[in-house]
Amino acid sequence: MPELTLAPEDWQAIALTAKLAAVTLSILFVIGVPLAWWLARTRSRLGSLVSALVAVPLVLPPTVLGFYLLVLLGPQGPVGRLTEALGLGLLPFSFPGLVVASTLFSLPFVVQPLQATFSAIGERMLEVAATLGAGPFDTFWHVVLPLSRPGLLSAAVLGFAHTLGEFGVVLMIGGNIPGRTQVLSIAIYNRVEAFEYAHAHLLAGGLLAFSFVALLALQFINRAGVGAPGMLRGGA
Amino acid sequence: MGRILLCLCCLAASLGAHAGEVLVAVAANFTAPMKEIAASFEGATGHRARLAFGSTGKLYAQIRNGAPFEVLLAADSETPAQLEALGLTVAGTRSSYAIGRLALWSPDPARVDAAGRVLADGSIRRLALANPQLAPYGRAAEQTLRALGLWQSLRARLVLAESISQSYQFIASGNVPLGFVALSQIVRGGALQSGSAWRVPDDLFGPLRQDLVLLRPGEHSPAAAALLRFMASPDAHRVLRDYGYEVPR
Amino acid sequence: MSGVEARFRLQREGFSLDVALGLPGSGVSVLFGPSGCGKTSVLRCAAGLTRADEGVMRIGEECWQDSGTGRWLPTHRRPLGYVFQEPSLFPHLSVRGNLAFAGKRCGRRDPPDGDLLELLAIDGLLDRMPSALSGGERQRVAIARALGTSPRLLLMDEPLAALDAPRKREILPYLERLHQELSIPVLYVTHALEEVARLADHLVLMEQGRVVMAGPVGEVMASLESPLAATDQAAVVVDARVSGHDASYGLTRLDVNGVELWTARVSCEVGHRLRLRIHARDVSLALFRPEGSSITNILPAVIEAIAGERAGDDAMQCLVRLRTASGARLLARVTRRSRDLLALEPGMVVYAQIKAVVPVI
Numbered sequence: 051m052p053e054l055t056l057a058p059e060d061w062q063a064i065a066l067t068a069k070l071a072a073v074t075l076s077i078l079f080v081i082g083v084p085l086a087w088w089l090a091r092t093r094s095r096l097g098s099l100v101s102a103l104v105a106v107p108l109v110l111p112p113t114v115l116g117f118y119l120l121v122l123l124g125p126q127g128p129v130g131r132l133t134e135a136l137g138l139g140l141l142p143f144s145f146p147g148l149v150v151a152s153t154l155f156s157l158p159f160v161v162q163p164l165q166a167t168f169s170a171i172g173e174r175m176l177e178v179a180a181t182l183g184a185g186p187f188d189t190f191w192h193v194v195l196p197l198s199r200p201g202l203l204s205a206a207v208l209g210f211a212h213t214l215g216e217f218g219v220v221l222m223i224g225g226n227i228p229g230r231t232q233v234l235s236i237a238i239y240n241r242v243e244a245f246e247y248a249h250a251h252l253l254a255g256g257l258l259a260f261s262f263v264a265l266l267a268l269q270f271i272n273r274a275g276v277g278a279p280g281m282l283r284g285g286a
Numbered sequence: 287m288g289r290i291l292l293c294l295c296c297l298a299a300s301l302g303a304h305a306g307e308v309l310v311a312v313a314a315n316f317t318a319p320m321k322e323i324a325a326s327f328e329g330a331t332g333h334r335a336r337l338a339f340g341s342t343g344k345l346y347a348q349i350r351n352g353a354p355f356e357v358l359l360a361a362d363s364e365t366p367a368q369l370e371a372l373g374l375t376v377a378g379t380r381s382s383y384a385i386g387r388l389a390l391w392s393p394d395p396a397r398v399d400a401a402g403r404v405l406a407d408g409s410i411r412r413l414a415l416a417n418p419q420l421a422p423y424g425r426a427a428e429q430t431l432r433a434l435g436l437w438q439s440l441r442a443r444l445v446l447a448e449s450i451s452q453s454y455q456f457i458a459s460g461n462v463p464l465g466f467v468a469l470s471q472i473v474r475g476g477a478l479q480s481g482s483a484w485r486v487p488d489d490l491f492g493p494l495r496q497d498l499v500l501l502r503p504g505e506h507s508p509a510a511a512a513l514l515r516f517m518a519s520p521d522a523h524r525v526l527r528d529y530g531y532e533v534p535r
Numbered sequence: 536m537s538g539v540e541a542r543f544r545l546q547r548e549g550f551s552l553d554v555a556l557g558l559p560g561s562g563v564s565v566l567f568g569p570s571g572c573g574k575t576s577v578l579r580c581a582a583g584l585t586r587a588d589e590g591v592m593r594i595g596e597e598c599w600q601d602s603g604t605g606r607w608l609p610t611h612r613r614p615l616g617y618v619f620q621e622p623s624l625f626p627h628l629s630v631r632g633n634l635a636f637a638g639k640r641c642g643r644r645d646p647p648d649g650d651l652l653e654l655l656a657i658d659g660l661l662d663r664m665p666s667a668l669s670g671g672e673r674q675r676v677a678i679a680r681a682l683g684t685s686p687r688l689l690l691m692d693e694p695l696a697a698l699d700a701p702r703k704r705e706i707l708p709y710l711e712r713l714h715q716e717l718s719i720p721v722l723y724v725t726h727a728l729e730e731v732a733r734l735a736d737h738l739v740l741m742e743q744g745r746v747v748m749a750g751p752v753g754e755v756m757a758s759l760e761s762p763l764a765a766t767d768q769a770a771v772v773v774d775a776r777v778s779g780h781d782a783s784y785g786l787t788r789l790d791v792n793g794v795e796l797w798t799a800r801v802s803c804e805v806g807h808r809l810r811l812r813i814h815a816r817d818v819s820l821a822l823f824r825p826e827g828s829s830i831t832n833i834l835p836a837v838i839e840a841i842a843g844e845r846a847g848d849d850a851m852q853c854l855v856r857l858r859t860a861s862g863a864r865l866l867a868r869v870t871r872r873s874r875d876l877l878a879l880e881p882g883m884v885v886y887a888q889i890k891a892v893v894p895v896i
Contacts, residue, residue, distance in 0.1 A: 117347055124351030140352050174623050177584050180610035181617035183640035183684050188611075192636070196627045225353050226338040227309065240339050243317035243451055245471070 054252055062229050063237035063253075070145070070220075070233055071213040074152040078160045078209050081153070086164035087190070105162070107155040112218025119151050119223050143225040148233070151223040152213045160209040167201025168194065200272045207268045211261045306333040308509035309354060311345045313361035315423075315450050315468055316384070316496065319529040320359065326525070327516045333509035341449055343420070349374055349501060356504025357513055359383060359496070361450075362422040366499035379500035383517045385532040386494030388426045391457060391472050392464035393481040402484035404464070405436055414445045414456040414465025423450040426491035427466035433490040473530035495534070539564075539594055539688065539720050543580040543587040545744075552576050552587070552744040560595060562736035563714055563721040565752070567728075573744040574724040578690050581722060582617050583610040594687050594720075614641070616681030618691040622673035624665035630676050631661040637683035648683070654716065655679050655709050671702040675709060682717075689721045695730065710734060728768050731756075732812045733895045735772075757856060757864035759842035764854050764866070769815040772895070773863050777807045786831075789892070792861035797831045798892040810895050815854055815866035817890040822877055824886050832889035834859050838881050841874065855879060857887055865889075 056064075085104070089097055107115055123141045124130045130140055141147035171194060179189040195202070217235040224231030226240070234257055241250035312320045317339050324335040340348070342361045349355060349369060358375075360366050366380050390405065392398045404410070416424030424446070431437040445462050447453035454471045456462040466486075472479055498517060504510030516522055523533045538560045545552040552573045558564040566574040579585040581592055583600065586607075592599040599608045624633050652658040655675045665673055674694055681689060694710075695703045707730070714721070714734055723734060731738060735752040740761055748761050755761055757771045778790040785800045789811070796811070803809060825833060836857035853874055857865040865887055869879070879885070 113344070120347060120351045126351070130352070142348070142351060143353050174619065174621075175625065177610070178617075178619065178623045178625070179636075180584070181582060181615060181684075181690075182637045182680065183611050183614075184636070185609075185611045188640070193625060193627075197625075199627075221340060222344060222348070225311075225348050225355070226340050227354075228336055228338070232338075239314075240317060242455075243314045243339055244321055245318050 054248055056252070057249075059228050059232070060237055060249075060253060063232050063234050066145075066229070066232065067214055067234040070148055070152060071210050073149050074156060074213045075160075075206060075210050077149065077153050078156055079206070082157060082160040082164055082205065082209075086161045087168050087194070089161065089165045090168035101165075105158050108158050112155065112216065113222055115155055116151065116219040116222025119154070119219065123147060123150070123223070142223050143227060143231060145230065148220055148224045148231055151219050152216060155216060155219050156209045156212045159212045160205040163201050163204040163208060164198070167198040167204075170201075171197050203271055204268060207264050211264055214257065215261060306331075306509050307336060308333060308356050308504065308507055308513050309336045309338065310357045310359060310513065311349070311353070311355035311501075312337050312339050312359045313342045313345070313496065314339050315361050315386075315470065316359055319384075319470065319525050319531070322525045322528075323517070323522050326521050327513060330519075330521065331509075331512045331516065333512050335509075335513060354503050355501055356507055356510040357498060358501055359498045359517075361386075361496055363495040363497040366497040369499060369501070374502055376500040376502065376505045379514065380497055381499075381518075382495045382534040383498045383522075384496045384526050385534055386423065386426075386496060387469035387488070387530055387532060388423060388430065388486040388491060388494070389467055389469045389472060389483045389530075390464065390486060391467045391481060391483040393458060393460065394463065395480075395482050397464055398482040398484050400484060402434075402486065404484075405431070405434060405440070410440065410443060410464070412443055412445050412462045413440055414447060414453045414462040416450045416453045416466070417446040417448060420448060421450050422494055423453070423466065423468050426486075426494055429491040430466070430486050469530035473528075475528055476530070496531075539722070540591060541577065541581050541593075542589075542591040543577060544589040545576060545580065545585070545587045550576075550744060552580075554741070554744070554746050556739060556746065556749065558720060558722070558739075559737055560720055561718060563723050563734045564737040564739060565731050565735035566722065566724045566739045566741055567731050567735075568726065568741035568747075570726055572741045574726075574741055575692055576744075577741075578617075578692050578722060578724050581688070582615055582690055583608060583613055584617075597687065611640075614684065614687045616684055616686035616689045618674070618678050618681045618689070618694045620693045621697045622665075622670060622677045624668075624673055624676055624680070626665050628665075629661070630657065630663050630665070630668070633665070633676060633680050634661075634683050637680045641684045651679055651682060654712055669702070670698050671705045674698065674702075674706060678709070678713070687719060689717065689719055691721060691723045693724050693726070695727070696725070707733060728763075728770075729895075732770070732772050733810065753864065757866060759840055759854055759856050759866075764815075764842060767816065769854060769866050769868065770812050771815075771864055771866055773811050773813065775809055775811050775894075777801070777803045777805050777809065779805060791859075791863050794834060794859055794861045794863060796834075796889070796892050798894060801894050812893045812895050813865060813889060814891070814893075815868040818857075818865055818867035819888045819890070820855065820857075820867050820869055820873075820877065820879070821886045821888060825888065828888060830888045830890060832892060834865075834887045834889070836860075836865060836885060836887050838879060838883045838885060839864075840881055841879060857885070859887075 089101055120142055121127050122129045125140060133139065133141055141150055175193055176189055179193045184192065215235055217239065220233055221236050226232050226236050234253060238250050238253045241253065320337060324337055327333065327335055338355065342365050345358060346365050349358065358366060366375065369375050370380055390398055390402055398404050415427040418424040418428040428437065431440060445456060447456055450468050453465055454467045457465045457467065469485060472483055500510055500514060526533055539558040542555040543552055554577055566577055568574055576585060580587045580590055589602045591601045598606055599613050600606055625636065628636060655678060657675050657679055660668060660672060660676065695706055698706065711733060725731065738752040738755040739749040740747045740755060742762060748755050748758060752772055756763060758764065763769055773791050775789040775791045777787060779788040780800060781788065786797050787801045789796045789798060836859045839856045839858050842854040852868055852870050855867045855869060857867060859865065867887060
């Protein structure tokens, strides 16, 4: 049995993965929070349409999604032509490309729990805030977000964990380039293909343990939040 | 957006700075030997090979959509030919770098006999192979079974894997007792690593030629040209044989 | 004196609202009617929570909305307090936090008004979370919070309806004290007559999205045309002053505009003002001053009008409106047979025998 230590390329992959998950999660929140809020509030038909679109990555096999993203963002694709015309170059096989892809495929994991939480808040709390002189943004910041804390946490953990673990889309759009687009899940795949199973187990075990701890922590925090309202204190 | 642009510029600059680097798209089933070859390539030439692994189909889709790969080492000969037809390669650079061999394998040392008679003795309940429509090794396995006249009788017992890697995993994990794999998956230093195997004779299936080609982004790269030469060197051939590949004539 | 003008037209599936209200600039105006009659809709329109198809909302010189000129202030820009039916405190904030939420947004940084907290008896609850409060406590905090915005108008939507009877009894006195302390107009929605009798200065009767009758509570309740007159609940409310106690009989003497009435002893000092409710079913009539009656309160009065006089009216009873010497009005429920036997008609002088006088405050 060879000695098991992580190679520099593994560390590279881990760092890249953490960076990807962090950047993606930030973007997901910037997009997902307003989107989920709109979806939770709107009564228009457009809402159902957007809801379905957001959920597409849940049903589409990742490689299929990856393939279409590749075509869309590639030199012949409409988005690719746009990014090139804007002087941004092409997104596939670059870190920004990974971020775009990760954001799209993790979107339902952030939007859906948020939407559920926002819907559960109900009209009354918003009306109360309005009668107390709070404008829409004020209400969202000081009433909706504090009341949505468990949902926000779920969304963050699910979005982060899902981005960490995704494989099919990032392999397709990123191209498995070490140091640039080779994330942890792909590094594991490489180890398997190279018959370096012990190494693969080590990386996969680490990923598994991390994800498990994150999800477990989420459970605890949510439970604590339900059991003791004092935990939710703060906000305004 | 400005930041993305900046990132891309830095990336481009850093790539330019390492003139002796080549980005190679490698068929997943060639991962292990290519890592060894890349190591000796770096030692021999001073150039660095950055390896990106993926199934040949995915690599094809990526190259068609602007992937920056400079060299492609495919698991078949059709893909490089198609890329050449699309004008995405540098003319006259396509050639075979290895010839694959097929084996019937089981982790059980007593399961497979040296002549492959186990296929016909009626004891097989499940047999793994790569999907013939997706993978060259799958097609070779189908050709073998047809040549032996066993395709019809075994057809209902076949477990199809999406790639030759998955076929190997089905068997190695014990979920399927035996099946067709690439010889390169079970041989090291020219010797069978574990279990029992039958090396399928070359006349039962069409040749498993694995071709490489220089892609457009590598057209003027000295490192890419060096890698192409190195793939035909005795050093590379030694690794190929080690992994059970045949060296192209 | 600045009044409240509220006019709303609203058409929804299966419901239409069309009201035009001119309400006094102080005191409690109660919107009363059966559920589904549009009371709450009026309140929501006034607050801007529902946007009427056409509407005008003015408080004195301030215009909050006028569909004629296109003026529209969203709810959060209207200086109002709103108390919802169910106590809707923010669960993530303590009582103090809930109160501060209101204060901060009307530009007040100082702690909540101590007098108000004391009046509503919530000064000891400031550090509790809403989940640790009783329903009654929550509603009191909600009222204090609504008043914490220094509103120009207080809107209360059945604030007692979600509470059980003991809780209602717990809160009503607070509302009555507020009634006496507040200088801003209050629009109060209820379908409980008890609350009307205790709180209303001005009464608006609503049915099916329309105003049926509106005016000072004494007049509306004494009207024979009001929907209330047709019910068993027909009653008048009169304001009285405690003028003395008779300790030996356990009675209290009341003065209603110079007319003397006796009631069971109430623990109020002489001079205290209180409100009485006199049900029509508790008033009977006699042509001559009864001698040797067990009834203490007997007043001479003139018949102003009689409801249910039409020929062919087959109701057993009719309602008689009386005017006492002091100008106070009474309602009496008598059978049609009695009416005919006594040949009652407007202008006659009769003697009203009042079986029960119920102080409501």
